Amino acid sequence: MIQPQQPYTGQIFQPTQTFSPTAPQPFYGNSFEDEPPLLEELGINFDHIWQKTLTVLHPLKVADGSIMNETDLAGPMVFCLAFGATLLLAGKIQFGYVYGISAIGCLGMFCLLNLMSMTGVSFGCVASVLGYCLLPMILLSSFAVIFSLQGMIGIILTAGIIGWCSFSASKIFISALAMEGQQLLVAYPCALLYGVFALISVF
Amino acid sequence: MAYHSGYGAHGSKHRTRAAPDPPPLFDDTSGGYPLQPGGYPAPGADVAFNVNHLLGDPVANVAMAYGSSIASHGKDIVHKELHRFVSVNKLKYFFAVDTAYVAKKLGLLVFPYTHQNWEVQYSRDVPLPPRQDLNAPDLYIPTMAFITYVLLAGMALGIQKRFSPEVLGLCASTALVWVVLEVLALLLGVYLATVRSDLSTFHLLAYSGYKYVGMILSVLTGLLFGSDGYYVALAWTSSALMYFIARSLRTAALGPDSMGAPAPRQRLQLYLTLGAAAFQPLIIYWLTFHLVR
Numbered sequence: 001m002i003q004p005q006q007p008y009t010g011q012i013f014q015p016t017q018t019f020s021p022t023a024p025q026p027f028y029g030n031s032f033e034d035e036p037p038l039l040e041e042l043g044i045n046f047d048h049i050w051q052k053t054l055t056v057l058h059p060l061k062v063a064d065g066s067i068m069n070e071t072d073l074a075g076p077m078v079f080c081l082a083f084g085a086t087l088l089l090a091g092k093i094q095f096g097y098v099y100g101i102s103a104i105g106c107l108g109m110f111c112l113l114n115l116m117s118m119t120g121v122s123f124g125c126v127a128s129v130l131g132y133c134l135l136p137m138i139l140l141s142s143f144a145v146i147f148s149l150q151g152m153i154g155i156i157l158t159a160g161i162i163g164w165c166s167f168s169a170s171k172i173f174i175s176a177l178a179m180e181g182q183q184l185l186v187a188y189p190c191a192l193l194y195g196v197f198a199l200i201s202v203f
Numbered sequence: 204m205a206y207h208s209g210y211g212a213h214g215s216k217h218r219t220r221a222a223p224d225p226p227p228l229f230d231d232t233s234g235g236y237p238l239q240p241g242g243y244p245a246p247g248a249d250v251a252f253n254v255n256h257l258l259g260d261p262v263a264n265v266a267m268a269y270g271s272s273i274a275s276h277g278k279d280i281v282h283k284e285l286h287r288f289v290s291v292n293k294l295k296y297f298f299a300v301d302t303a304y305v306a307k308k309l310g311l312l313v314f315p316y317t318h319q320n321w322e323v324q325y326s327r328d329v330p331l332p333p334r335q336d337l338n339a340p341d342l343y344i345p346t347m348a349f350i351t352y353v354l355l356a357g358m359a360l361g362i363q364k365r366f367s368p369e370v371l372g373l374c375a376s377t378a379l380v381w382v383v384l385e386v387l388a389l390l391l392g393v394y395l396a397t398v399r400s401d402l403s404t405f406h407l408l409a410y411s412g413y414k415y416v417g418m419i420l421s422v423l424t425g426l427l428f429g430s431d432g433y434y435v436a437l438a439w440t441s442s443a444l445m446y447f448i449a450r451s452l453r454t455a456a457l458g459p460d461s462m463g464a465p466a467p468r469q470r471l472q473l474y475l476t477l478g479a480a481a482f483q484p485l486i487i488y489w490l491t492f493h494l495v496r
Contacts, residue, residue, distance in 0.1 A: 108350075115291075115298040116343070181301035185343065192350060203361070 071124030076131020086141040105193040133169040141201040166190035297342035299332040345412020359494040396471035425495030441484030
């Protein structure tokens with residue numbers, strides 16, 4: 001005789017504490033209410049995404065080292081797609097280049113940061129930081145839709161935006177990995193990487 | 204938060220739903236089950252079809268735990284293989300740099316003539332890291348200079364309308380091959396000429412990578428000021444680099460105890476240093492002249 005009881009929400013081979021074989025509760029209703037919210041289950045925390053975006057957008061604000069503790073790739077994915085979309089608006093169908101360059105760049109930065117810092121860094125953290133700091137580059141490529149960047153104003157704007165991106169990225173890396181006296185050294189490879197992205201937007 | 208509570212009539216291990224660690228695989232806790240009423244096995248079959256709560260599905264949990272253990276196992280294998288070829292700690296020594304060191308070293312590469320003391324400093328027989336000793340070689344500058352050179356070559360070719368991604372790859376691989384050849388030649392020379400020295404492969408890689416700084420400067424000057432500017436910059440950076448390599452390799456190849464080598468060895472060391480120094484301008488010219496037409 002199958003007795004109605006609450007559904008099994010624990011882990012296999014371990015009996016849960018709340019197991020009570022005599023409680024007659026409906027099968028689906030309890031499990032639906034016991035579920036954590038979908039966003040929390042997927043690990044997307046909008047508040048943290050917004051905080052990290054603000055850190056990137058204010059290059060002069062001091063970064064908090066603990067914001068990079070959970071590596072979140074949802075924000076960077078959105079930014080990469082937005083970058084590709086603005087490039088598409090300018091008539092360049094180059095999603096493949098964007099993804100390829102970001103993969104190689106992330107790998108290079110990962111190796112370099114692991115060699116340069118005392119504590120190591122995980123690949124997800126590097127990819128997350130570099131993806132968030134791609135946000136000003138989206139501004140650049142949306143400018144490129146409206147007017148061509150190949151004049152003197154375009155060069156100055158490009159240089160400024162590359163500087164902004166690499167400065168924010170190096171600031172976050174420095175505060176998350178506690179490296180002193182190396183901010184310019186971390187900013188230079190970031191500037192090379194964002195320079196390649198800028199090359200795609202401009203030419 | 205996972206907690207092991209000793210209470211409960213049967214002393215079994217209890218864990219709450221929100222435990223961060225995956226459950227240990229095949230950890231047999233069947234001895235701790237409380238006495239069940241007769242219908243226990245049958246509801247277990249119902250659980251597998253409760254699709255409303257996917258991550259609560261114990262089969263998915265087991266799969267996730269297995270996958271993460273496979274991933275960490277794979278990572279361990281990669282680390283072990285990497286450590287067999289490259290000692291990461293020795294490599295970290297070359298990247299322990301800071302901004303002041305890099306600035307001073309770049310200045311030294313462009314103008315080495317006024318620097319007095321070229322000896323690498325030691326503390327208790329261990330060479331000091333580049334942060335604390337200007338004469339210590341590092342690998343940060345050569346790596347960044349190499350990548351900058353490849354990107355600059357791409358840009359220079361783009362300006363001359365001769366750019367395509369294959370050419371970029373060609374430039375990068377040509378430069379890499381020349382670096383490897385030079386390091387091998389230097390290794391052979393060091394092997395023949397010295398009894399014992401601190402010049403490991405990474406040291407030689409560092410010294411042969413410093414020429415990329417000169418190459419970048421020459422190409423930049425050539426792009427900004429035309430062909431004449433290129434030749435002037437080439438002459439200046441070549442002589443600076445020859446002086447730098449000659450002084451550094453002479454003190455480095457001799458090691459901390461320099462007077463112990465017999466005379467023919469010392470002559471070989473001299474030839475090695477002079478040969479390495481003379482090779483630099485040739486290779487700088489070879490790798491950059493086609494960028495500044």
